[in-house]
Amino acid sequence: MWLGFVGVVVFALTLPMTRLATGTSEAPQLSPWFVTWARAAMAGLLSAVWLAVSRAPWPTGPMRRPLWLSMAGNVIGYPLLLGWALRHVTATHAAVITALLPLTTAVAAAWLMHQRARLGFWACAALGSLLVVAYSLLRTNQAGQRFGLEWADLLLIGAVLAASVGYVGGAQITPTLGAERTISWVCVFALPLTLSGTWLTWPATGVSTTAWLGLLYVGLFSMWIGFFAWFRGLALGGALRVSQLQLLQPFISMVAAVPLLGERIDTMSWGFALLVVVTVFAGRRLAGPAPSPPTPAHHTHKERP
Template sequence: MNMTTATLTLDEDRRNQTLGLWLGFIGVFVFALTLPMTRLATGTADAPQLSPWFVTWGRAALAGCLSIAYLTITRSPLPKPEHRVPLALSLLGNAIGYPLLLGWALREVTASHAAVITALLPLATAAAAAWLMHQRARLGFWLFAALGSALVAIYSLLRAQQLGHGFGLSHADLLLLGAVVAASVGYVAGAKVTPSLGAERVISWVCVMALPITLPGAWFTWPEQPIALSSWLALGYVGVFSMWAGFFAWFRGLALGGALRVSQMQLLQPFISIVAAVPLLGESLDLMTLGFAMAVVATVFMGRKMAAPAPPRRPA
């Protein structure tokens, strides 16, 4: 390889890394808006809009129809028998469990509050990978995971006391923790078949496989009362972008820019959710929420650095 070819290759690598970072940021931005958009779609307990059941079925059904078009245009082969169980787990976790539990929780708490709890998702995903894929992690990872969980619990207890609900975990916080567990298991299951199917095809096949459930579900839970236009638009967002297109940008960014570098963009997600909730929902910036979000993100950052096992020592 001559000097000119080497220079061109280096320039191309740099462009790919830059493009990967931008695509990763777009994916994180799309996912961060999921919290305020879901709350906008479902409304609150005092002013309900779309049912969390309908939002869950509707968004997955919309993504499933788009996935059929994508898989047909790209002439994607059918998943093999060994792919079905991981895809089914991803379906249960990402297409049903996470949005359903999130929707019910966001009827009771603000999107900013939910952003602090769901900031644990990267750590939960790493823990699920260690458990389901038999990957050993350093002791430091588990210590930071415990610290992050303790911070979330303290935040939930303090917030409940502030709102006059007593000193204890609220029902919504338990739903949010369940959503984090469901999403993390779904992510790891999808990751198992990503090398053979391709990232974009994984989320597309998950959405298509869910259609026998989501289409009838959306039909039977169709709202009978008038719904605000903003709630319908929010449903369209979580169906087209949160459930489908966001994964295309995110996975492509990971491939181009490197998973280790681009995945750090996830640390911005809770802050984007908190800031976006101000214009979208009229929420106010709360110093305690921001402080706990920063602390949880710090534990996620340190925990993810220790998620991989220590490299073996080289022989002398």
Template sequence: MTKLHIKDETLGMWLGVVGVALFAITLPMTRLATGTQADPQLSPWFVTLGRAALAGVLSAVFLLVTRSPRPAPHQWKPLGMAVLGNVIGYPLLLGYALRVVTASHAAVVTALLPLVTAAVAAWVLHQRARLGFWLCAVAGSLLVVVFSVLRAQQSGHGFGFEWADLLLVGAVIAASVGYIYGAQVTPALGAERVICWVCVMALPVTLPATIALWPQQPVAASAWVGFTYVGMFSMWIGFFAWYRGLALGGALRVSQTQLLQPFLSILASIPLLGEPLDLVTLGFAAAVVATVVVGKRLSQPQAAPAVARGAESQARS
């Protein structure tokens, strides 16, 4: 492995962390936007389509200013899969689920996202890793699940199976598929153009639907704050770093940085919600970081196909 490759892989991991940090606030911000069953705010359909429309308008401006070329014919399919997974599937299923369960409850199920993403990367991108990597991925996921269950019980919510858990599982699968198919064309298009084309492709549907679904009743200011965040950061800016990180560092390896997401959400809640940070949280966070670090060292693919090597070389150019 060359020094340049190691440098790019490390940069990819850090970009993945930046993307995860921006995504980490999606759960509480989505709940702020949609409200609860007892106090509903913006509808999940409006949040799903509206955040994509906001990102789509910003994307159209970006593509025009940068004079970006149109994607090649063979790139439309993976872009379309990213639309279905990241623009529609994940936010819609998440929005409906968070009207029923708490953000802590949702974190238990969505903690499986990095493991599922790694599995999809191995399937779609044919990336391979040694058994040690998969053991670290499973161990990290279990740590996050255990931590999330403990947090839910400490908060008095407990954890039992809800029908909304099926929605959350669907959201995890949708997000993973969208991530990997977007990463598939990132080396050729660039991370910024991938998410921009994804959002622009959906704009003919999301923009008129947003206008049609615009709320007629008064909505709390906090709901609009949550909506603006998920539109600008969760749906747009976060993917600039995330897709580039997946392409540079390898989708299978960088996907494991998502294990940090619940802990980064808790860190963000300290200044935003005034929640305290305890030693248990720090301990679990340190253990999860250890699984990511060890897993990264054990994640070198066994045999990279020529196409994949060419894609990585193009990503570094």
């Protein structure tokens, strides 16, 4: 449970640390493109060393498709969309939207892994999505803008969906390849793309020290070390039990944004985050397999002697 909690804290700090790295639209720092490539390149180089030291076997052919899927979602899609969104919304705002991640991951698993779920689970998924939309609409209205979804919220929803697909891709081969090796191979497979992307998008002008520290955090911890603690905690304590700690993640993100970014948490953000987490909790309780349709019984008639 402690390892799982460490993993949740590491991932929760990803939001404020990413905003430190990218800056805001008024005071931009590192490009979201550069942050995406550089964080994965750091993790990839560390992964290559770790895989070589541990003498990990090369993934076989059938393992590579899920690895590519995880790379597309977790290495490219999630950090890139998150980085662009966090230039325009606060980390507290993003924490409410990304609180849907456990639920959307379950939806992705039901879709990609052909797992059936009960009707109550889908109702919770729909309710959680409606809460996120309502939060975005109210936020836009408070800002005095046109009543509609902010494009930054669409980026956050895309980031959540990308991460969900990436998580399911990794989950498909984790039982065979091992948890730590899965995330390491994902980062290594991405190295040709991330190293070249880092070089091509290297900042031409100076940025603040805090932006570089934010990048260092998301590269070392969010993209690599956090997965080691999280996956190991799931393996030792059981995925069903330890994964419940993920419900704390949006609140840790919101609290961390106060000292790191100087943000203020209003009542509406607390309330919507709590409501979304309740739907995630209820959805997990109702995520068991749906009952199979009854098969017609075959009656046999005993013959009279």
